[in-house]
Amino acid sequence: MSEMNEVRKPPVATTGIIGWLRINLFFNWTNSLITLFVVYCLYQFIPWILDWTIFSADFKYNYLGEQITNQEMCSRNLDPENGGACWAVIYVRFYQFIYGFYPKVEVWRVNLAYIMLAFALLPLLYTKLPYRKYFLYFTYIFPVIAYFLLNGGLGFTEVSTNKWGGLLVTLVLGCTGIALAFPIGIMLALGRRSKLPVISMMCTLFIEFIRGVPLITLLFFGMVMLPLFLPEGIDMDGLVRVLVAVTLFQSAYMAEVIRGGLQAIPPGQYEAAKSLGMSYWRMNLLIILPQAIRISIPPIVNTSIGLFKDTTLVIIVGILDLLGIGRGTLADTNWLGLSYEIYFFVSLVFFIFTFGMSRYSLYLEKKLKTGINMGAD
């Protein structure tokens, strides 16, 4: 009897590392062949890419030990056999990539704005932050501080926006676009669902029009047509014109995402709010929107990722964002032919931001799935 009760161990071949390998990599002979083929390809590719990006690459000095100041001094241009990437271009032009042509004396203002941005985002991203309420007050006034800090005024010397560039412009466009599009998007979404036919029709037309045309045509609209629409004397800054276009674009997409959230609210919530005698605005502000926005945060983050990537389009209308600085560097005879290094670096910076955002939206989705109960029967 005691032998019967003894728990038999599973076969070795299904547990531990060997079992994992068998199930996931060598399940049958086609699977094994595929695995071997992929391993072979990786074996060819990974050492090569590591060698190019790290082991044979120049970071600041070339293989002769000289500090690199132009492309001719890169190891791979001195001796094609003996060199990989020439990251020195990033090192030399790092200031421009991060700040554009912002005057060096004033650059502490940009640094301060970057740090303050991190603090402003903290309570939005991390809801369990202690003293979150006070942090949120800071978040609300941050745009005003940032405006005076970056642009000048209130005792700061003015730095005109055509001196801004690189990551600074990318972040300004991305953050301002998202922050402004959010309230406009809410209004458009409410408008589209409004019972008043004229308002609903106008919001629908606006949203569908913006979503039907490419962003680049809106940027052209902002650059070429907006000055014609405005009376004389009002001369809009180039960056502001682009921001108008980006905000219009993003608010239409934001509106559709929030409308999705609004549609998911069970009608009982509306009825309950109305039966308590709440007005339209009280009902929306206190009952409907808090729930609708909470469930649409993951898609909001996703459209924001899209916008962040789309800010690169501004280079077509002549604004130097991160990619624009990269292209400008490539046009410089000192750094001709280093396109792979520069595009690799710019891609990496964008990847860090967008991948971070997409991980965050996944985390939110998981939290929402386990966390809330919509109260629907």
Add this chain to the structure above:
Amino acid sequence: MRSNLGFFSDEKFRSIFFQTLVVGLFALGLFFVITTTSYNLEKRNIATGWSFLQNPAGFDISFSPFLEFKSTDTHLKVYFVGVLNTLLVSVTGCIAATILGFILGIVRLSSNWLLSRLVYIYVEFSRNVPLLLQIILWYSILIQLPRVKQSLQVLDVFYISNRGLYSPRPIFESGFSYVSIAIVLALISSFLINRWAKKRQDKTGQQFPVFSSSIGLIFIVPLILFFILGSPLSFEHPELKGFNFKGGLVIRPEFIAMFLALSIYTAAFISEIVRAGIMSVSKGQREASAAIGLKQTWIMRLIIIPQALRVIVPPLTSQYLNLTKNSSLGIAVGYADLVHGFGGISLNQTGQAIECMAIVMATYLSISLTISFFMNIYNRSIQFKEK
């Protein structure tokens, strides 16, 4: 509290009041914009109206595979060349992205851990890097290819260089129209056979070899006709003369860069859609079909894919719309599409920004609406039907 507002608390009155207010404000804004704009246009000596469409363009377009374009042609023709180029890159891009996306989506669900991880890495990289950057990167790779004289030769007939891909150009001789008519007829009849076979199977349960008979109709019948008519098709091969190739069909690097970037970028999104679609089909469906003895490939084709399509098609439509709109980024590499050719160069030459942008936007809107219209029809055809 509100009652002392009197008639203002009447819902009907308020609704009319607010709507009139909004319409009034909108009309006022419109009036303001129109008057300032016409004043500004007059002051800057910018012409208005549509007559500029008939003026000669005065510039060349390097890539116009469907229409012959000379610099003496009109701006209207620039528009048509632009529309055709936009459609060309969008349609080819959509097809390639769909095929690649479906393959990747299925591979991502493969039981092979290494393979599915590899696809995952590809998807994450390709959708987290801006498309514009990818287009520029592909273009910079393509123009770093060897010069024309040192072109890479593939299969002795294709030449790849920094000026693009040169391939033989097919020349259709007089009898070829019969072959094309035969192909069209074969397509129509195989479509009809498919419908008939489905109806018959629903009624009697008898199956008809639709796939092999369609293949026979579409490929073999026109092929036989082709040889009976004495092969009315020849090829013009590109030949190296001086610094460039003469003759043949040339596919410019701008197009290749756009095509590769658009399809690879969109395929990453489509593969995630396909993966989500397949995963939405419950496990029981797979187990039930295995239990009645269907083969793996049949389970995929008959049970999983038709159910997954219901989930896949709506987001797929928006990916097609995105790809079409993203094709406007051709301006970054000089691909003469609608935005670059008509909205860019024509606009700069004539200065008539409002007219040009209005036409460009209207065209994109109609393309978008057309795509949604057809995809909605397709979507309705694959949804659950009540019998």
